[in-house]
Amino acid sequence: MAASSEYRPLSDKSLMVDYLKSTPALSSKLKDQFDDLDVREVGDGNLNYVYIVVGPSGSFVIKQAIPYVRCMGESWPMTKERAYFEVLALKEHGHLCPDHVPEVYHFDRTMSLIGMRYLEPPHIILRKGLIAGIEYPLLAEHMSEYMAQTLFRTSLLSHSTTDHKRAVAEFCGNVELCRLTEQVVFSDPYKVSEYNHWTTPYLDSDAKAVREDNFLKLEVAELKSMFCERAQALIHGDLHTGSVMVTQDSTQVIDPEFAFYGPMGFDIGAYIGNLILAFFSQDGHAKEGNDRKVYKEWILRTIGETWNLFQIKFVALWNKHKEGSGEAYLPAIYNNNEVLQLVQKKYMNDLFRDSLGFGSAKMIRRIVGVAHVEDFESIKDASKRADCERRALNFAKMLMKERRKFQSIDEVVLAIREVQ
Amino acid sequence: MAASSEYRPLSDKSLMVDYLKSTPALSSKLKDQFDDLDVREVGDGNLNYVYIVVGPSGSFVIKQAIPYVRCMGESWPMTKERAYFEVLALKEHGHLCPDHVPEVYHFDRTMSLIGMRYLEPPHIILRKGLIAGIEYPLLAEHMSEYMAQTLFRTSLLSHSTTDHKRAVAEFCGNVELCRLTEQVVFSDPYKVSEYNHWTTPYLDSDAKAVREDNFLKLEVAELKSMFCERAQALIHGDLHTGSVMVTQDSTQVIDPEFAFYGPMGFDIGAYIGNLILAFFSQDGHAKEGNDRKVYKEWILRTIGETWNLFQIKFVALWNKHKEGSGEAYLPAIYNNNEVLQLVQKKYMNDLFRDSLGFGSAKMIRRIVGVAHVEDFESIKDASKRADCERRALNFAKMLMKERRKFQSIDEVVLAIREVQ
Numbered sequence: 001m002a003a004s005s006e007y008r009p010l011s012d013k014s015l016m017v018d019y020l021k022s023t024p025a026l027s028s029k030l031k032d033q034f035d036d037l038d039v040r041e042v043g044d045g046n047l048n049y050v051y052i053v054v055g056p057s058g059s060f061v062i063k064q065a066i067p068y069v070r071c072m073g074e075s076w077p078m079t080k081e082r083a084y085f086e087v088l089a090l091k092e093h094g095h096l097c098p099d100h101v102p103e104v105y106h107f108d109r110t111m112s113l114i115g116m117r118y119l120e121p122p123h124i125i126l127r128k129g130l131i132a133g134i135e136y137p138l139l140a141e142h143m144s145e146y147m148a149q150t151l152f153r154t155s156l157l158s159h160s161t162t163d164h165k166r167a168v169a170e171f172c173g174n175v176e177l178c179r180l181t182e183q184v185v186f187s188d189p190y191k192v193s194e195y196n197h198w199t200t201p202y203l204d205s206d207a208k209a210v211r212e213d214n215f216l217k218l219e220v221a222e223l224k225s226m227f228c229e230r231a232q233a234l235i236h237g238d239l240h241t242g243s244v245m246v247t248q249d250s251t252q253v254i255d256p257e258f259a260f261y262g263p264m265g266f267d268i269g270a271y272i273g274n275l276i277l278a279f280f281s282q283d284g285h286a287k288e289g290n291d292r293k294v295y296k297e298w299i300l301r302t303i304g305e306t307w308n309l310f311q312i313k314f315v316a317l318w319n320k321h322k323e324g325s326g327e328a329y330l331p332a333i334y335n336n337n338e339v340l341q342l343v344q345k346k347y348m349n350d351l352f353r354d355s356l357g358f359g360s361a362k363m364i365r366r367i368v369g370v371a372h373v374e375d376f377e378s379i380k381d382a383s384k385r386a387d388c389e390r391r392a393l394n395f396a397k398m399l400m401k402e403r404r405k406f407q408s409i410d411e412v413v414l415a416i417r418e419v420q
Numbered sequence: 421m422a423a424s425s426e427y428r429p430l431s432d433k434s435l436m437v438d439y440l441k442s443t444p445a446l447s448s449k450l451k452d453q454f455d456d457l458d459v460r461e462v463g464d465g466n467l468n469y470v471y472i473v474v475g476p477s478g479s480f481v482i483k484q485a486i487p488y489v490r491c492m493g494e495s496w497p498m499t500k501e502r503a504y505f506e507v508l509a510l511k512e513h514g515h516l517c518p519d520h521v522p523e524v525y526h527f528d529r530t531m532s533l534i535g536m537r538y539l540e541p542p543h544i545i546l547r548k549g550l551i552a553g554i555e556y557p558l559l560a561e562h563m564s565e566y567m568a569q570t571l572f573r574t575s576l577l578s579h580s581t582t583d584h585k586r587a588v589a590e591f592c593g594n595v596e597l598c599r600l601t602e603q604v605v606f607s608d609p610y611k612v613s614e615y616n617h618w619t620t621p622y623l624d625s626d627a628k629a630v631r632e633d634n635f636l637k638l639e640v641a642e643l644k645s646m647f648c649e650r651a652q653a654l655i656h657g658d659l660h661t662g663s664v665m666v667t668q669d670s671t672q673v674i675d676p677e678f679a680f681y682g683p684m685g686f687d688i689g690a691y692i693g694n695l696i697l698a699f700f701s702q703d704g705h706a707k708e709g710n711d712r713k714v715y716k717e718w719i720l721r722t723i724g725e726t727w728n729l730f731q732i733k734f735v736a737l738w739n740k741h742k743e744g745s746g747e748a749y750l751p752a753i754y755n756n757n758e759v760l761q762l763v764q765k766k767y768m769n770d771l772f773r774d775s776l777g778f779g780s781a782k783m784i785r786r787i788v789g790v791a792h793v794e795d796f797e798s799i800k801d802a803s804k805r806a807d808c809e810r811r812a813l814n815f816a817k818m819l820m821k822e823r824r825k826f827q828s829i830d831e832v833v834l835a836i837r838e839v840q
Contacts, residue, residue: 156649175586229652230650
């Protein structure tokens with residue numbers, strides 16, 4: 001279709017239907033049947049409006065960005081150009097890992113509007129499944145595959161320098177979303193900020209301790225610098241358990257509007273950190289007849305398998321493509337098994353430590369920063385919630401400071417157990 | 421002036437004069453006096469043509485890029501757009517440090533042609549001064565000032581994220597020059613390459629040892645990744661002693677066509693690494709009546725002072741601007757002397773280790789890679805030259821592998837002494 005001439009929110013059903021009728025890429029999905037069209041706004045995210053559109057012969061999702069942060073209101077402006085970068089990332093990651101990224105049908109840059117696959121029931125947000133105590137036997141397999149494919153193949157292990165710098169330059173345009181992350185992940189939790197909140201009064205002194213912990217501030221500075229300076233791969237940028245939709249056999253990663261060329265560990269850490277948060281929230285969801293003990297074991301197993309499978313898949317991609325277009329490790333230099341294993345081991349160790357660091361930062365900010373997680377928020381008893389949160393917070397602080405000492409994900413899982 | 425309509429090399433004096441006449445920014449410098457104009461091609465660099473233009477009432481330098489690497493010939497194409505990035509860097513660094521960067525009078529992008537201040541005699545290339553054994557009492561003071569100003573003020577210690585990403589994106593365009601560095605500094609010396617050469621047969625086994633040293637390859641991979649991925653500051657990109665012109669009281673940094681947003685340590689390391697090469701070459705220039713012992717001490721003192729003064733100036737800039745526009749360390753977080761000193765100490769320690777790593781890489785490539793340095797090349801006796809080079813090479817290999825163990829520049833200077 002021709003691009004729309006000016007931006008307007010499709011907040012009204014008749015506006016939406018008019019738009020769909022004039023957009024062949026979308027109307028064709030409905031086989032041009034607009035009677036009995038069901039349009040439902042379902043966005044429960046922090047940023048955008050999301051509509052499920054279901055007709056008798058087809059369906060899709062319409063996601064439209066608005067020029068501010070939805071959960072904060074118009075007082076927190078945010079470029080709607082984020083939709084452009086979201087589509088770039090959906091298409092690139094979708095190309096690299098089609099099984100775990102929903103298909104984009106349509107993009108209208110003027111309208112900041114994306115038409116994409118509707119992830120039909122029983123797909124639910126992974127975070128809600130974790131709160132409900134549902135096991136997903138393929139989750140570690142799928143998420144490790146998604147992360148290995150998208151991170152490896154957008155790094156200099158797969159890119160030429162020329163391709164890499166071109167892509168890096170393009171995603172520098174997504175600076176406002178990067179700034180938002182800088183603020184809410186790496187800054188606000190470590191200072192007095194009007195946006196911060198926590199389970200008060202229980203965590204008042206814990207929040208204060210974070211703001212006064214010089215060694216924590218030293219570590220978070222290093223992580224923030226890496227986030228701002230290191231263009232290692234095209235990362236999702238917000239890969240928590242609310243950005244994943246699941247069924248028993250499907251895993252779909254959504255919402256990459258924070259995508260840019262950043263450190264791989266930020267994605268891996270976000271995901272694993274949120275699994276750890278889910279773990280620590282379980283005691284708050286325990287009830288008579290379901291103490292969640294078995295489920296907690298499944299989460300720990302999933303954490304371990306996610307990293308271990310990721311590592312195996314990532315190194316397998318490296319070995320498969322070692323004579324490919326990637327310019328980081330030229331085959332003429334890394335020309336024997338010994339040196340190749342040496343550099344791979346170092347690469348994966350560094351990435352592991354980065355992931356633990358970013359994971360801990362993501363955990364901390366969800367407990368004393370602006371945006372919290374439903375895992376904890378849904379624990380009604382504030383005292384019980386605070387106990388869960390404090391254990392998670394203390395673990396995260398330890399992990400950020402001690403991350404260089406951990407040799408394997410099994411050691412991390414062991415440390416999580418020891419908190420209990 | 422209006423931009424030229426098409427590129428043509430000004431290889432002929434009459435073409436040059438016609439060009440100058442039609443270029444007010446340049447003709448005005450000559451007060452429109454074109455009789456008795458002296459035009460001399462003096463480029464002895466690896467890449468471009470450089471003309472000194474001296475008239476009765478004024479002078480300047482014309483630097484024109486050609487679409488290939490001059491020292492390699494047309495078989496090694498290289499975008500002449502490098503002149504655009506050179507001018508961007510000259511202007512930005514010149515704005516930040518006007519005392520040590522020559523003024524740009526004119527730029528013609530179509531012609532890849534820069535008109536700039538002529539650094540009149542007795543300015544000479546620092547490398548030639550080091551070979552001649554001339555002491556420059558202000559050199560450490562000036563170079564530390566240049567590096568502190570240009571690196572601090574183009575980093576996130578001074579930039580907002582928005583300004584930083586905009587500038588990073590622009591300099592991603594200088595990718596061909598980055599690729600050249602990747603190849604000649606981080607790749608070719610560690611593999612068989614038609615471009616490599618060394619003082620044969622003396623260093624045959626030394627060159628082979630570099631190509632077969634797995635632990636060296638492990639270290640150089642980390643340095644290469646940092647060079648390719650880390651947009652820390654607008655670096656000169658080629659800050660060896662041939663990119664500095666000096667007199668007893670003037671120090672001018674030229675030739676930043678390799679400029680891009682990269683790791684600060686690459687500039688600091690390039691400069692200090694080339695001073696170390698100058699040190700190791702001195703025995704080859706010793707002769708009856710001048711054993712160069714005193715001069716070697718001056719070089720070692722200059723190495724120490726350069727880093728120490730740089731560190732003092734850099735931290736002073738940080739303290740001065742700690743409430744400024746830089747977004748890396750927000751004053752509300754780094755809000756007490758203890759935490760500020762903690763992060764500054766870590767920042768400088770990390771930068772020191774990076775600088776030693778890049779410095780060693782720059783040394784190695786000058787001995788077994790494609791482009792050598794006059795410090796060694798001017799030692800006529802091949803056996804004596806090879807002895808000097810081998811000491812430098814062995815020191816550089818040690819430094820690359822052991823750089824994390826050095827706590828101060830004094831320890832590095834001590835290690836240099838111990839080689840002798």
